[in-house]
Amino acid sequence: MNKEVQQKLLMFMKNRRTIRKFKNISIDSEVLEAILGSAQWAPSAHNSQPWKFVVVTNMDFKKKLVNNLRSSCSKLPNSIQMLVHKSIDIVDSAPVVVFAYNTKRLSKKMIYLGEPYLSISNYAEIESISAAIQNMLLMAYAYGVGSAWLNMILLIKDQINESLGETSDLVSLVGFGYPDEKPKAHSRVPIDKIIRHIK
Numbered sequence: 001m002n003k004e005v006q007q008k009l010l011m012f013m014k015n016r017r018t019i020r021k022f023k024n025i026s027i028d029s030e031v032l033e034a035i036l037g038s039a040q041w042a043p044s045a046h047n048s049q050p051w052k053f054v055v056v057t058n059m060d061f062k063k064k065l066v067n068n069l070r071s072s073c074s075k076l077p078n079s080i081q082m083l084v085h086k087s088i089d090i091v092d093s094a095p096v097v098v099f100a101y102n103t104k105r106l107s108k109k110m111i112y113l114g115e116p117y118l119s120i121s122n123y124a125e126i127e128s129i130s131a132a133i134q135n136m137l138l139m140a141y142a143y144g145v146g147s148a149w150l151n152m153i154l155l156i157k158d159q160i161n162e163s164l165g166e167t168s169d170l171v172s173l174v175g176f177g178y179p180d181e182k183p184k185a186h187s188r189v190p191i192d193k194i195i196r197h198i199k
């Protein structure tokens with residue numbers, strides 16, 4: 001690969017930001033398809049592709065979902081209510097919300113291995129789903145679409161599942177839309193603090 005491609009890839013990774021405020025503009029279906037399609041090219045343990053995505057673009061449905069979630073927040077401890085409310089506000093603002101589910105396709109496929117393998121298969125599933133989410137975030141960025149990867153909101157995952165009519169294991173959700181803010185990059189832990197070479 002040439003240097004230009006390498007630099008572009010790094011630029012994509014460095015300049016993508018979490019967007020928490022979106023413009024009230026919908027995402028064209030071709031763009032959304034490209035973003036969603038990037039998920040399936042992520043690596044996954046044993047090529048298990050243990051993901052499923054529920055994509056909400058219906059604004060009436062989302063309004064009801066947001067109202068349900070807001071009312072269920074009152075059951076949470078006060079100390080975290082505000083944080084969950086912030087995530088719900090992001091969902092409210094996003095024209096597209098993608099809910100990422102673990103289908104457990106890996107543990108089902110490898111069930112014959114039994115323990116101790118099965119005790120690590122959950123990690124492999126979550127890691128695979130996370131790789132798929134990161135693909136979507138970067139693809140969205142390439143189309144000028146912002147994204148917010150949210151998991152604080154999992155504190156009310158039962159209510160989310162009830163509203164979506166889902167019973168599988170909700171892992172995370174991502175709000176997508178055109179950015180209505182330009183956040184600065186948060187600092188990163190210096191590279192020498194996160195890497196230990198054994199040469």
Ligand SMILES: Cc1cc2nc3c(=O)[nH]c(=O)nc-3n(C[C@H](O)[C@H](O)[C@H](O)COP(=O)(O)O)c2cc1C
Pocket residue numbers: 016017018019020087149150151152153183185186
């Ligand atoms: C697994 C995961 C969970 C996250 N959950 C939340 C969340 O619940 N609420 C939120 O505002 N941001 C959430 N974020 C976004 C992070 O806060 C953000 O990625 C981080 O601060 C770095 O900023 P950047 O994405 O702009 O580089 C999450 C990110 C990841 C990867």
